Amino acid sequence: MRRVILIVFSIAFVYPFVIQIANSFKTGPDATAHPLSPIPDPATLSAFERVFFGTGMPVWLANSLLVTVVLTLGRVLLDSMAGYALARLRFRGRRGLFAAIIAVMAVPGVVLFIPKFLVLNQLGMYDSYLALILPIIADAAGVFVMKQFFESVPRSVEEAARMDGAGTFRVFWSVVLPMSRPALITLTILSFQSAWNEFPHTLVAVQNPSLFTLPRGLADLVSGSLGVGTQFPLKLAAALLATIPVAVIFVVFQRHFVRDQNQGAEKG
Amino acid sequence: MRSRTRENLAGWLFVAPVVAILGLFMLLPILMALWVSLTGWNGQGSPFRAGVPYVGGENYARLFTEDGLARENFMTSIRNNIYYVAVVVPLQTALALGLALAVNKRKTFFRTAFYFPSVTSSVAISVVFLFIFSNSGAVNQVLAFLGADGPQWFTDPRGVIHLLIGDPPAALTGHGMLGLSWWEWLSGPSVAMCAIIALVVWTTSGTFMLMFLAALQNIPRTLDEAAMIDGASRAQRFRKVTLPLLKPTMFLVLTLGLIGTWQVFDQIYVMSQGDPAKTTLTPAFLSYRTAFRDFDYGAGTAISFVLFLIIVLLTLLQRWIMRERKA
Secondary structure (H helix, E strand, O other), rough: HHHHHHHHHHHHHHEEEEEHHHHHHOHHHHHHHHOOOOOOOOOOOOOHHHHHHHHHHHHHHHHHHHHHHHHHHHHHHHHHHHHHHHOOOOOOOOHHHHHHHHHHHHOOOOHOOOOOOOHHOOOOOOOOOHHHHHOOOOHHHHHHHHHHHHHHOHHHHHHHHHHHHOOOOHHHHHHHHOOOOHHHHHHHHHHHHHHHHHOOOHHHHHHHHHHHOHHHHHHHHHOOOOOOOOOHHHHHHHHHHHHHHHHHHHHHHOOOOHHHHHHHHOOO | HHHHHHHHHHHHHHHHOOOOOOHHHHHHHHHHHHHHHOOOOOOOOOOOOOOOOEEOOOHHHHHHHHHHHHHHHHHHHHHHHHHHHHHHHHHHHHHHHHHHHHOOOOOHHHHHHHHHHHHOHHHHHHHHHHOOOOOHHHHHHHHHHHOOOOOOOOHHOHHHHHHHOOOHHHHHHHHHEEEEEEHHHHHOOHHHHHHHHHHHHHHHHHHHHHHHHHHHHHHOOHHHHHHHHHOOOOOHHHHHHHHHHHHHHHHHHHHHHHHHHOOOHHHHHHHHHOOOOOOOOOOHHHHHHHHHHHHHHHHHHHHHHHHHHHHHHHHHHHHHHHHHHOO
């Protein structure tokens, strides 16, 4: 009985993805008539062709790639620097700053839409790559994770390096970071995932279609502003392209996703 | 003494970029928005120009006390979100706990399958569910197979309570509170909202399942075994041993759910844009729409701040409950 329930639920969780993949290889009428069938009849690449040649997809992909790479590298570097300082360096105002970062973590992103737009507008950054990247290149949660990690590793190696006269940044860069591979991999993956999927921030940062990232372009495509009607195979093909990179990373680095979630649970 | 100064300097240099960015794009925006919510700025030029009208608490008053479209929309969005929270939170918590119990001590395949939806793009997955819930889509075909007539999910504004009890009694339509009739308050989440609820429960359960799993794996085996030796049945062991030990995680999942469900936006944007008949309008989406489509930035930010207040209160409640538990 338990087994049957488990299988039913597995189907409920996996089958939407099967539907997504199968229908993006179908013709429009086939997708409408047999949405549940996992086998396209006839199988066609026309949806993908139209996505690549009839929409802004090439631009969206390039923008997403650029923004995601810069965001991921930036977050990993900045979050681990801040996390290291909060864990190891005794500087004035450290406690207060940490409390502030905890408070910032609790600020819900959705209430910041208009405020962020106001700042970008005021700084003259609205509608630029800078607007897509800079406001979200540091995240409080990443700082928190890295601080927790650095507190869990012994100080002895760093102290030995200090004895040899290395400066703080030198110790951090060539001793601490190389020792922190597991935490860095986790942070990289989570940053990649959230940067690739980021949607609402793009709404308040840019309006020029040549600056759209994939989720933004996809949302536009679906809301009909490009006049494609209800062409589901095309939309599903575009959605599939948005899903694949994270799916690949998820399958390869599954352990890291799961471990971080558990850490999240424990900190509460 | 010198090394102390140097450590001070190094520390601040290390945190400087994060402090600058969080300050510039989290703190400063909140302060600016607080000002804008007190003005009638329409998006032209800078909100700090001399000509921008200062209206005081007017934008807030329009949401709560003045009869009009602004209040009707706002109260509708609050109603929609209350129903959304009331359905999503219990469902996702129960499903997450059920899944965790089912996959505990089992192959990781199931865990992966249940967790995967949580890591995918919310926009992409919303597109998939638009197709699944379309008029001739997967859900309606399954319903047809079972002999039921599926609704037109995204164009059906009728509330589920409305569908259950039929036409409204006149006593409820004639009177109301805060700009909505009693009937509008009580008619339940619309059919369209139910489709969005289904998507959200489906995507978030996996995350919470992992939290329950972590807690389950921390429960010492010996406890369960001791209860077994004392002759407790499986159901008894679950109720008397497992469930009490899961209580902290349960609180965590429930409160995270309460906080998260007030922030629903992406799915609304992609799937319904607040339609049909405003029944999927939520405060987060309404604030966006009011500012960026109606160019009423004052009212838009005022809605944001009310939503902020709701979420802050829920967060404080969560921290207070968690503290009680630890003490």
